[in-house]
Amino acid sequence: xxxFLQLAMFWVFGLGAFANPTVTVLPVLESNSNLPIAAISDAxxxxxxxxxxxxxxxPGQQTAMLNALKQQPAGLLGANPKxxxxxxxxxxxxMVAVARVNGSESPLHPDEIVPDSNNKKAAYITILxxxxxxxxxxxxxxxxxxxxxxxxxxxxxxxxxxxxxxxLQDKLKSEIQTVYPLEGNIVxxxxxxxxxxxxGAADGLEDDSTMLIYEDGQPIPDPSTGKLLLGEQTMLGDxxxxxxxxxxxVLRVKHLKGTIVExxxxxxxxx
Numbered sequence: 001x002x003x004f005l006q007l008a009m010f011w012v013f014g015l016g017a018f019a020n021p022t023v024t025v026l027p028v029l030e031s032n033s034n035l036p037i038a039a040i041s042d043a044x045x046x047x048x049x050x051x052x053x054x055x056x057x058x059p060g061q062q063t064a065m066l067n068a069l070k071q072q073p074a075g076l077l078g079a080n081p082k083x084x085x086x087x088x089x090x091x092x093x094x095m096v097a098v099a100r101v102n103g104s105e106s107p108l109h110p111d112e113i114v115p116d117s118n119n120k121k122a123a124y125i126t127i128l129x130x131x132x133x134x135x136x137x138x139x140x141x142x143x144x145x146x147x148x149x150x151x152x153x154x155x156x157x158x159x160x161x162x163x164x165x166x167x168l169q170d171k172l173k174s175e176i177q178t179v180y181p182l183e184g185n186i187v188x189x190x191x192x193x194x195x196x197x198x199x200g201a202a203d204g205l206e207d208d209s210t211m212l213i214y215e216d217g218q219p220i221p222d223p224s225t226g227k228l229l230l231g232e233q234t235m236l237g238d239x240x241x242x243x244x245x246x247x248x249x250v251l252r253v254k255h256l257k258g259t260i261v262e263x264x265x266x267x268x269x270x271x
Contacts, residue, residue: 023054023134024093026084028101035128035161040101043165044130047172048097052203053180057093077133082140089137096135103128105161114153122153126164130172139225144179148172177204183268186213186251186260193253195239195260197267200247209241210270211251213260236260238270 025048028041048054077100088096105126114120127150134144148171154160184199199205217231237256241249251267253260 020053020055021095022057022093023048023095023097024057024088024091025097026087028099035103035105039165040128043169044099044132044172047169048176050169051173051176053176057091077131081135081142085135085137085140088135094137096137097132098135099130099132101128101130105157123155124153124157124160126152126160128164128168130168132172136227139227146172146175146179148175181268183266185263186265186267188262190250194242195251195253197249197251198247199267200245200249202246205241205244205249205269207241207244211239211241211267212270213237213239213253213256214266214268215264216266234258236265
């Protein structure tokens, strides 16, 4: 069967200019499906990279520990989050991403009709459900749980799987970007009232997009966990995207009540 994806992840250290949290992506080590787990694991990992919300960090040489966790009755997703957090801590990441996939790929009865298809028939059906958890390395607690569900029909078995993996990536990416809204930094003063930001078309920006300009408040310690939380944001103004490239854009400031500090002042799309 044709491999849908060849994993092309860039494990990057120290690219903090984009202010993305660092995450160690553990492989999908268990699945009760009859589908190729390597292709699913690759698609899942690549989605975290393509979401542009994380800086991925290599998990390191921890195969023995991962295999031991896999043998537990609950599998990797059911392992103690604090244990998984230690894997991320050893890699120098802020978070650990772990996932489980359930699904099946099976032939359809010759007389079975594809739902909502105007009496169309298909030979195969692929069903995939992915559950992903993000674990905070500092606290060892699960901070986010995301789900993606897909179902595809096709007369070609390989195409059915390929389409399902593509749809799974799209849905998971959408979930990630909803939970982690887009934000970037003003990195350079370009001209009068124009600034370069480190977001671009690859992040979903469009020409004439309106951006909010703001700064984060001082960190506040959570008395129950000791974790530092971001304080209240201060809105400084807004601007419009006037020039766009893949990973950067020119922002023309329209309103400003404060001082822009290159590399610190933040921007995000206006809702």
